[in-house]
Amino acid sequence: MSYTIESARNIFSSTQVADAVPATTAMFAELNIDDQLAFLWYAYAELGRTITPAAPGKANLQLMEGIFNDIKQMSHEQQTQLMRDLASNADTPISRSYAYFGVNAKLGFWWQLGEWMKQGIVAPMPAGYQMSPQVKTVLEAVQRIDQSQQITVLRNTVVNMGFDPSLADNKQGEVINFKFPRASLSPQFTIEGVTEPTVLKYIEAMNADNFEAAVALFADSGALQPPFQKPIVGREAITSYLRDEGQGLVMKPSKGVSETIEDGYTQHKITGTVETPWFGGNVGMNIAWRFLLDPQGQIYFVAIDLLASPKELLNLTRK
Ligand code: EQ3
Numbered sequence: 001m002s003y004t005i006e007s008a009r010n011i012f013s014s015t016q017v018a019d020a021v022p023a024t025t026a027m028f029a030e031l032n033i034d035d036q037l038a039f040l041w042y043a044y045a046e047l048g049r050t051i052t053p054a055a056p057g058k059a060n061l062q063l064m065e066g067i068f069n070d071i072k073q074m075s076h077e078q079q080t081q082l083m084r085d086l087a088s089n090a091d092t093p094i095s096r097s098y099a100y101f102g103v104n105a106k107l108g109f110w111w112q113l114g115e116w117m118k119q120g121i122v123a124p125m126p127a128g129y130q131m132s133p134q135v136k137t138v139l140e141a142v143q144r145i146d147q148s149q150q151i152t153v154l155r156n157t158v159v160n161m162g163f164d165p166s167l168a169d170n171k172q173g174e175v176i177n178f179k180f181p182r183a184s185l186s187p188q189f190t191i192e193g194v195t196e197p198t199v200l201k202y203i204e205a206m207n208a209d210n211f212e213a214a215v216a217l218f219a220d221s222g223a224l225q226p227p228f229q230k231p232i233v234g235r236e237a238i239t240s241y242l243r244d245e246g247q248g249l250v251m252k253p254s255k256g257v258s259e260t261i262e263d264g265y266t267q268h269k270i271t272g273t274v275e276t277p278w279f280g281g282n283v284g285m286n287i288a289w290r291f292l293l294d295p296q297g298q299i300y301f302v303a304i305d306l307l308a309s310p311k312e313l314l315n316l317t318r319k
Contacts (some may be wrong), residue, residue, distance in 0.1 A: 003265065005223045005231050006303035008292045012269045014319055015288055020145045022228050024153050027138045032218070033088045035135045040157060041125055043142050044114060046196070047150055053064070053278040056108040060178040064109060067097055071113075076123035083113070083123075084160045098162030102177035102244045106158050108276065113119055139248040148285040151276070152306060180248030180277035182209065191270055195254040198297050199289075201266050203251050211242040219298040227306040248277030253289070257316040264295030271313040 031039060061068070071079060075081035085092045101109060116122035131139075142150055191200070198217050205214035215235050218224075224238045232241050256270035268291040273284035286307040294300045307313065 002263070003292065003300060005221075005233060005301060008223070009225065009231065009303065011292055011301075011303075012288075012290045012318060014315060014317055015175075015269070015305055016148050016312050016315065017227070018145070018152075018306045018308050021149050021152050021156070021306060024138065024141050024145065024149075025156050025287050027141055028088060028157055029154070031134055031138060033084050035132055036157070037083055038125065038129065038131065039135050039138050040154070041114075041117075042131070042139055043150070043154060046143065047147070047154070048140070051147070051279055051282045053107075053111060054280065056104070056111060056178060057180075060105075060108055063105065063176050063178070064101075064112075067094060067109075068112065070094075072116075072121060079123040089163055093164050095163035099164070100175050101162075102175050102247075103155070104178035104180070104247060104277075105176045107155065108160070108178055108294065120160050120269055131286075134310075148283050149306065151283060152285075156228075157188065175244065177244065178247065182248060182268055189253075191253045191272075192255040194253075194258050194268055194270055194300060196258055196266065196268055196291075196293070196297075198299060199256075199270065199291055202291075202299070202302075203253055205243075206249065206251055209247060211239055211246060212312055214242065214246075215239045217299050219294050219296070219300050222299050223301050224289065224299075225301070225303040226305055231301070231303075250275040250280075251282070251287075254313070255316070257318075259318065265300070266293045266297075267291065267318075268293070268318055271307070271316065286313055288312070 028039060030037060054248045071082065074082065082094055086098060087096050089095065098106065098109070114124050117124045142153060189203070202214055202217050205211070205217070215238050217237060218235055221234065223233045224239070224241065225231040226241070227243070231237050251272065251274050253272035255272070256268055258266060258268045260266050270289045270291070271289060274287045275281055275284055286303045286309070288307055290303040290305065291299060292301040
């Protein structure tokens with residue numbers, strides 16, 4: 001049997017992923033635009049009761065100084081309109097600029113707006129705002145899921161805002177990307193049950209933001225499937241994805257299983273936690289990596305799953 005990316009997606013098929021994330025994101029998408037913005041404000045405030053994201057650092061925020069200065073000059077009505085335009089993917093100059101922000105820059109942009117909303121520099125939620133029943137329903141849904149799933153919902157909503165870059169003709173210029181300082185990690189680590197060098201090298205490279213080294217471990221037509229997404233195929237596409245989304249992540253794989261399957265292919269499932277630079281050790285996301293390596297030991301496929309519950313960290317069965 002030879003594998004296709006499609007068939008590879010089914011390895012370790014008993015893995016239970018956090019389906020509440022796409023379900024809640026879909027509920028959010030049904031809200032009207034003002035309700036979406038209100039939901040995000042309350043969800044963010046709710047999260048902030050227990051944890052708040054780290055400030056992104058002056059150097060990172062300076063990358064967006066021009067836009068921030070423009071926003072500060074606007075009236076509150078204009079600022080509210082700007083937020084509506086971003087949330088509704090309207091084609092405006094700022095929505096187009098937003099398309100050039102990497103994921104962390106998008107989060108940093110809203111982090112700054114959120115801070116300014118608290119200070120009244122950016123239009124705050126209107127005094128006496130009454131939450132609609134729809135917003136309440138989505139908020140209750142988000143309250144039922146754990147913190148790592150909540151931050152994933154928030155992140156997804158922010159990522160989907162702005163004018164769709166694939167529609168922007170002649171997309172040119174550099175993507176604005178944040179860098180996060182890294183605490184130096186000990187390169188010495190072990191994964192209970194897994195000694196496969198390719199897997200260990202992948203984690204080591206990712207923990208050093210060395211995406212070129214991580215991608216060199218993939219087969220030419222290899223693929224990486226992020227949580228709740230379709231596989232990203234080919235080294236070039238994976239590199240640009242990781243540069244955008246992989247910065248500053250701390251991966252702490254803990255245990256796993258390795259099996260030889262057919263024709264020299266091997267499969268490996270590893271579970272552990274991943275921390276984002278925004279929340280550090282305060283939020284450990286329960287993650288599984290499902291690797292399929294070809295007979296040359298190259299990564300043909302790897303799926304990254306956000307697990308449904310901590311119990312899933314122990315599920316290392318094949319079917
Ligand atoms: C201002 C306010 C509050 C109100 C306004 O109305 C609207 C908005 C949007 C507002 C602002 C909201 C803000 C500031 C939200 C901030 C949210 C943050 C900082 C969320 C961060 C989440 C980060 C996550 C979930 C990262 C997850 C990364 C993972 C799981 C990465 C996994 C990977 C692994 C393990 C690999 O091996 C390969 C790559 C890959 C990246 C897939």
